Amino acid sequence: MRIRTTAATATVVGALALSVLAAPSAQADSRYGDIAITKVTVNGGKNVVIGTSAVKKFSVTVQAKDNSGIESAMIYLRGPAFGTLTPNDTRCSGNTCTAKFIVDPKVDLYYSNDIAGTWYVDAWVTANDGDFVWTQKAKSFKFQRASRLSVNAAPEPVKKGKTLTVTGKLERANWETFKYHGYGSQSVKLQFLKKGAKAYTTVKTVKAASNGTLKTTVKASVDGSWRYSFAGTATTPAVSAVGDFVDVK
Template sequence: MRIRATVAAVSGALALSAFVVPAAHADEAHGDTKISNVVVNGGKGVVFGTTTKKTFTVTFTASDNSGIKMALAVLYHGANIDDSDNGAVPNENGGAKATCTAVSSTTSNCKETFTIQANEQLLNAHAGTWKVWAIAQAKDSNYVQKDNAKSFYVQRASKLTVNAAPEPVKKGRTITVTGALTRANWETGKYAGYGTQSVKLQFKKKGATAYTTVKTIKTSTTGALKTTVTASVDGTFRYSFAGTTTTPAVSATGDYVDVQ
């Protein structure tokens, strides 16, 4: 895996200028070098559809009293970088180092971009928590290495539908609200049902500006949703899913019901 080769190369280079050779799988530090303010994709999860190709940024601050010589961050999925089952190196400088700009004699702001294509680089098992492995070396050969400088989510894109029937309906009669929660399957290239997930049925009365929750139900094993309510006033129904570590939150486009 290229990510491991990159980490090994960087760690080896540090061995030439530092007193201690950092282990790739553990935090290490020599001197007063620091890494802080790590932000992935603007602080949002990185969401991929079935064939999405996405480029996103990682930014961080590196500091040392002598100034920063170089820095690097790579992304990985797994307990630690040595046991990772997937990862990504930055687009900049052949994946060898970040682009860092000095903002003072001691501090640099660093930026990297990463490009991942779902149907070529991701399996469904890779959805969930990813980590940022980061290292910075100072001009005086001090360094810091962090196995998990930041955690973030790589997620399978989700869709949610709703249909309230019959329309129109007489007051006091039963309304049946159906729908489906699906998410991207990176291995088949299709969207498939997301089973046994809690989803809220919400209602917005005609003229109101916000939805209120009517009840919470679970999807079937195939992602289907079905429940009933009693017709009372005109308004819009929707289903809303709060999301999980592997799948982002999503709300259906509302379905308006005319109650007569």
């Protein structure tokens, strides 16, 4: 499997490419007969998040209906910067076809961060009686660079009413260097969980520096945990730091 990121490879590759290019009128939605795609699910409904080293496995399921039953499907994914992703295996059972994808960031991402963002599923489904449906952008999903967030509240312990300094760093995977780099100029929430409480509350919003570092101050009042929480963007998933508990004397 490869994700293609150059204009020269905007056309789908491999055996799937031959099938798609041979398809008559491969437009936004072409069909022959009464067949129809009824549902498309990517990664169980979750965004596809990829880091710097771990291999990511996920599936795309396409459900369709036809009076004669479903015979086969060709499913591939495409995104920004001419990125395309072909499945390692596609099988149909009943009215559901499942395509399995395996992405190794050090092999399949072509050293490019530009392919992160909104991706789409293109699907060609064929029925037992020869009916077919070809749908581009049958489903959208986010293909994202993994994120991580740290926090440290000091001093610990702290006297009641004294200043507490809360630092941290927001980072995300860089698919060009295979390291985590600071994600700068992003708005991050500082949240507090009072000892004995069940949910964090937002205290203030902090802007990350250009290198992703975070720093702010608050007045210590009661025991509890402090954390930073990032809402995420189209290219980067939401993430919350593990809370740092502070004992207030």
